[in-house]
Amino acid sequence: MAMILAIMFIPPLLFILIGLKSEKNSKKSKTAYILAIIYLIVGFGLCGDYLF
Incomplete structure (x- = not known):
């Protein structure tokens, strides 16, 4: 269960940190934020389904 939660939360956190x-480079930061949001939505959908 901890591995699924790590897969669900660590990559979006890394994208947010990036x-x-x-x-200073607003296009790169917007892209990183969008990737983080998409990864969270997909992660909650797939990994959340495996948790329950």
């Missing part, structure tokens, strides 16, 4: 670090 977005925060690249605030």
Whole structure:
């Protein structure tokens, strides 16, 4: 269960950190934020389905 939660939360956190670090390049930061949101939506859908 911990592995599924790690797969669900760690990559979006990394994308958010990349977005925060690249605030000067707004296109790169927006792309990182969008990828984080999409990964969270897909992660909650697939991994959340496996949890229940």
